[in-house]
Amino acid sequence: MQSQSVPRRWLSLLAVPLFLAACGTPESPPPEDAVVRVVTPYTVRSLDPIKQGLWSPEWGYGELLMRATDDGRVEPWLLESLEPESPTSWQLRLRPNIRFANGNPLTAAGLAAVVDRHLAENARVGESLPGADVQVLDDRTLRLTTARPVANLPHLLADEQGISVFDAAATEPSGDIYTGPFRVRSLSAEELVLERNPNYWGGEVRLDEARIRFVPDPQARVLAVRSGEADIALYPPTEALAQFTNGSGPSVAVAAQPLQHLRAIPNLRKAPMNDLAARQAFALGVDYRQLAEDVLGVPYRAPDGLFPDVVDYALPTQRTDAAEAARVLDAAGWAPGPDGIRQRDGVRLAVTVLTYGSQPDTRTVAVAIQSQLRPLGMEVTIASVDDNYAAMRDPAGWDVGLSFDGTLGYTYDPIGPLRSFLTSGAQRNFGGVADPELDTLVAEMEATPDEAARRPLLERAQQIIAANRYVVIVAQRSSPAIVAETFAGYLPSSVLHHISAQT
Template sequence: MAGVLLTACGSGGTGGAGAAGAVPKPGGRLTFAVTSDFGCLDPQQVSSIDSVYPARQLVDSLTDQDPATGKIVPWLAERWEISPDATTFTFHLRPGATFSDGSPVDARAVKANFDTAGKLGTIAAQAASYLQGYRDTTIVDDLTARVSFSRPAAQFLQATSTHTLGLVSPASTAKPPAERCTSGIVGSGPFTLGSYQKNQSITLNKRADYRWGSTLWKQQGPAYLDQIVFQVIPESGIRNGSLRSGAIDGDSAVASQDEASLRTDGFTLQYRSAPGLPYGFSVNTGRSPLDDTAVRRAVSRAINRQEIVSTVLTPLTKPVTSPLASSTPGYVNLAADLVFAPDEARKLLDDAGWRPGPDGIRVKDGNPLQLTVQYFTGQTSAKAILELIQQQLRAVGIAAALHEEPVTNGGRVVQAKGYDLLWGHTKGADPDVLRAQYSSTGLNFNNLRPGPLDDLLTRQAATADQNARMALVRQAQELILTNQYNVPVIELTVILGLSAKVHDVVLNADARLQFHDTWKS
């Protein structure tokens, strides 16, 4: 991989990293709060971070990615070979791994997963993106699978380390997508699904015979915890109070106003800057007035990113400097094109024919300059951030109407394209995450027409030489900002609040939780 990823950091204490010299103790139940429920536990379909957390525990991946170095290391695959043109990937599986229904993790299972994952369509857009150009998987022998693409797929090895391409049993791949979401997922992971109550809780139970963990994990036997319960608690104040009272052991999304007091009171804050696409606005370029590049650039110039961090968030969060988060391989610092320049924003709007109206909101051809801003439940601090951005935009004459939707409506909202600005982010520890967001042939959050950006994104995914590939990734980032297809605002920092009794919680390479090594004292 090109680039180095940030390691997870803690605030001190014993909660996140484990007490010095402490011996891990098996047993116990971990109760962990999440902010929302996507309504699905199929790792190949989920996109909400809160639902990824439990899904990740159910499945293993062919490979893993070291969060400190970005190196791809063995997991279910002991080793692999890649053809010089990056069209063929041959995986040699470790013997003895099984799904929780007793079926083997073998080449047949690999084929069943890759043959079906890319065909789930828009409900599994990330999986489809990873498998673009997929031709077939050949079963060389029971423990050898050869995955072939019709064109180079430079990003595929890293994709095999993600939860999205985590393996489920062949029986699960045969079930309808809706059934897979609620009760149809059987994985080979260290935990199995005990119960699922939508919008309330998800209970996972330890798999006692588990023996085939990632080579990054501290120990290779079964998990320490007997059970994990994910409680859905949308309100940050209730999560904070529950953590303090001991009703929960961890909070997946500590609110900025609670960080200092939790640290002072002996709780551990564990955090990691998430690679991928930062939090910001996908701009609907197919709707007036954002079909005009000048208006899109004015929106970006009107936003004071440092004020958002200083007012709403904390120093653990950074303003963006690129369409990619700084922890992403291939990131290029383009901060000069992401400055706060309200006078420039006003001039851009003046030149585009938008004149100040009597109430301060600009008008053109009798129409006010009003934008619809869409966001979803479970997005930490979203309302406070967007209300501040609303004020910043108004200062240059742009009105913004904020609309919140349940996260379960995300797919419908994106397909309908009824928004002007869509608030969100996409995680990914490979620059191919740009293709997932900006390809005109995918979900196409930005309503882009086919053009030069498609060509750059397709070429980078098909370029095996890393230096050449990163040059294309740089051009893509520059083109995105030149045309202001996106208005990035802040880098996503995952901040966990943990009881002092909780040890060895891991935030992996793409800042997802992994609980195999976690234990309670």
């Protein structure tokens, strides 16, 4: 690497307490109109920028090099510009006058040290940027080169699990080593307390303080807003949302983009889903509108393809047509048996659908699908597991796995999810897809930074996936929140930036 060396390693949470203020001692809050109280199920466990840096852009105490927006774009954030020089080389130029909350400036040399640190210790960055090297060109400019083309670099630099930006000169993690509009006043196992960053480079910060309480119980989060103990409850259970539609008191707010996608992943490695006709009948037999509108309701939408329509290359590749599903099965030799379940060569058209407890809506969906597919002669058995990824890595015991995995992530990146879930041998290719043409298309996308040139590749990939039913998008979901009347204008972020300078 041609960047500066990094100071001594961060001490771990076990060695260095991260309580920046005494636990259990309430501090005098600023005026009520300048503070927000949020409850969330997810705990910020430390301020380590490598292991826990993802929380910094979510809660506004850190920022990324690029930013995904609610209107479907990815734009420079800490960067002023990001320009490809070749398929394997990019020039990164920082905005001027960026400072960390501790007052230190962010320079190209400091950013190079940050990138090196992530490449060495953040496995996600190392996998995304193979053979990466950074070179400092001037005080604000870097050159990043990779061993293979990475056309989705703008999206990768907007990924909260990627390169979190921090002060590489600091010797240990603390609340002021980030660049965001807030700095961390205190962090405990129960609460994160943020205050306005007096050194913020990006302009006015509207809030004086934000208090983020970690509340795993979903009903407790709902009750916190109802009782006035919190202003915003994130990740509320779907079944609770109907309580807040009467027009008075707390209300439901829904993010603009449906970036959370419930996939139905067929297991191509065993019967009956190794048969294309069975997969096609499954896709045609699911009533997507009924699931979204009648079974689930707010904040769901019915999908009509792999990608949501926020991206202009999305193709309509899914529809509901029970009559066509029956014709497909008839043509493939799946004949109704005495009990109405179809059979072929002594094999029943019976599928086990996996659901998992951390996403209770998966069971609700599975029960509805069970009812929808029974008239077609497809028998559905529902199995619940604790870890759906672990269960799907074992080819035995399941036929269709339900899993919430966005086809664009939270950065509108089609390439990364395609590679991770649908290319041969990929870590999350749970269904066992092995399609040489699809593999080639994804590799070509990675070598094509120009979006217009990439569009026909993306369209062809969608056609291949749909023709073979390698995956079915069962439902699209936008992030909901329950919001008190005092914050009635709050909208959840489609891209998980819960608190910002404008909040």
